[in-house]
Amino acid sequence: MKLRAVIERITYQNGENGYSILKARVKGYDDLVTLVGNMLDVTVGTVLIADGQWKVNRQYGSQFVVESYEEAMPATLFGLEKYLGSGLVKGIGPKFSKLIVTKFGMDSFDIIEKDSQRLGEVDGIGPKRIKKIHDSWMKQLDIKDVMVFLQGNGVSTAYAAKIYKAYGKESINKVKANPYCLADDIWGIGFKTADSIAAKMGYGKNDVRRCRSGILYTLNQLVNEGHVYAHRDQLVEAGVKLLETDKASIKSALDQMIAAEGLKTEDEAI
Template sequence: MIKLRCVVEHITYQNSENGYSIMKVNVKGHKHPVTIVGSLLEVPVGSSLVCDGDWKVDKKYGSQFVVESWQEEMPATILGIEKYLGSGLVKGIGPAFAKQIVRQFGLETIDVIEEDIQRLREVPGIGEKRIEQIRVSWDKQKDIKNVMLFLQGYGVSTAYAAKIYRQYGKDSIDKVKGNPYVLADDIWGIGFKTADGIATKLGYEKNDLRRCRSGILYTLNQLANDGHVYAVEEQLIKSACELLEADQEAIAAALAQMIADEDLKCEADAIYLPVFYHSECGTAKRLEALFTAEGNDKKQPTFNLEAITKETGIEYDDVQIAAIKQAVASKVMVLTGGPGTGKTTTTQGIIAALKTAGLDIRLAAPTGRAAKRMSEATGMEA
C-alpha cells in the first residue's frame, strides 16, 4: 500500500450520505493536481491529508489514487489554513472571515480556535453568536476525525466508518467499544465476522456473552440462507461453538438468556428467529383454516385416469398418479420435488382431474415470474 501526502485543491464530487468523493489534490513532486477517490467524509478544500491506498488507471478518467484509509493533518501554511477555514465546512467562517482570521493570528490560527476561541473577538465583525456557531461546528469536525481515526485503527474502512458515524454520531466510539456486535445489526454491509474482528482487537474474550449472542444470531441467519426456518437446539449450540471456538456452557447460557429476553423463540427443541416463528405460526393458522373450511361436497371430483391422460396427453407413473389422487381428495396438498421430477406434469394432471369434474379452477403463484411459468406450463392464466 502506498502513502500519499496531499492538499485538497478541488472537490469534483462528494456524496453526503456515504462520503464517497472524487478530489483534485496537490502532491509534492507532481506538476499538476492528481485525482484521489474514496470515502472522505466531510473533507474540505485546503485539507492536508495522509492517504493510504494504491494507484489505478481508469479507462475513462485515467490515473487515480484509490484511498483505503486517511488521516487529516492541520494545514501548515498560511494559505492552507485560509483555504481550510474558508471551505464552508466550519459554519460561521466564510472566505472573507477566513482571510481576516488568518491575517490576525497567522500560523497560530488553529491553536487559537482549539484552545482559546474567545480570542476570535479580536477580529472585527465576529461576536459571541458567531463564536458559538464556529465552536459547535469545529467540535463536530473534531468528532468526525476522532471517530474515523479510531475506527481505521481497528481495520474499519473509511466507507463503513462514514456509515457508522452517520448512525451514531459523536457517540460512535463509545458505542463500538461498548458492544461492537451492534454494528452487525445496525450497519448495512457489516456482518458478524467484521464486528468480531473489531471485538477481538478490542480485547473481547471468546466466551463473552455479547459475542456468544451475536454468534448465535449469525448461525441462525446462515441456516435461514440455506432455507431452514429453525435450528434444533443441540445442533445450534454445536454449530455456534464451532464458529466461535467458545465453550459449550457459554453458548448454552447465552442461548437461554436470548430465549428469556424473547430475542429468540423456542418451541420444544426448535429455536427460531422471531420473524420466522411468527411466519410459521401464521402459515399454520392459514392451513388450519383451509383444512377446516366447508367444501362443496356436491362437486367432489372423481379420479378418472383415462380422462386425465386424454386431456393432457401424458402417461403418468405410479407416484404421479398417487399425487393426483391425493390432490383431488384433499382440501390442501403440498407437492414437492427436485428439478425434473415431474412436478409440472403432475400439476397438469391435477388440473385435468378438476376440469373433468366441471370445477372452476384458479391458479396463483407467489411471484410474477412463477405465475408466468405456471401459465406457460398449463395454458391457463395464473
C-alpha cells in the same frame, strides 16, 4: 504508498458513504492528482495523509485509490487561511478566514477550539457567529477522532463513514461497548466483519456479546436455507463450530437471550 495531499477541488462526493473524487496538490507532481475513495466530509483546503495505490482508469486516467487516511493540519499561514475559508467550518468564509489568520496567525486553530471567545476581537464576529464557528469546529474534531479510532481497529473507510452516519459522535463509545452491534445496525457489516473488528479490540472468544451475535448469525443462516426454527442442541453445536468456543459459553448466552425474550421458544423447537 503514502501521499500528502492538499485538496484543491471536489469533483464528486456521496454524503451517505463518503465516496469522493478529489483533485489535490501533491508535492512532486506538476498537475493536480485525482484521489478516489471513501473520505467523509473532506473539503477544499483539507490536508490529507493518504495511504493507497495508483491505478489507471481507462476513461479518467491515473488515479490514487485511498485505502485509509488521516487529516493533517496546514503548516503555513496560507494553508490555514485556505483551510478555514473552504466552508469546512460553518460561520467562516474567505473574508473572516483572512481576518482570523491575520489576527491570530498559527494559533488560529487553538483559539477556535480552546478560547473561541477571543474571536470577538475580530471585526464583524459577534457572539452568535462565535458559537456557530466553535460548534462546527468541534463537530469536525469528532469526525476525525472517530475515523482515526475506527481505521486503527481495522475498519475500512467505507464502513467507518457508515458507522459515523449511524452513531455520530457516540461512534467510539458504541463500538467500544459492543462492536457486534455493528452487525445489527450497519447495512453491509455482517457478523464476520464485526467479529474481526472485535478481535482487534481484544474481545475474547467466549465473550457473551460474541456468542450472542454468533447465535443470531447462525439463525439467519438457517433462515436463508429455508428453515423456520432450530433445535437448541443444533444451535449450540453450530455456535461451537462457528465461534471455536466451548458449549458452556454458547449455552449461557442462549439462556440469557431466551430470558430477555431475544429469542422465542417452544417446547418442540429450542
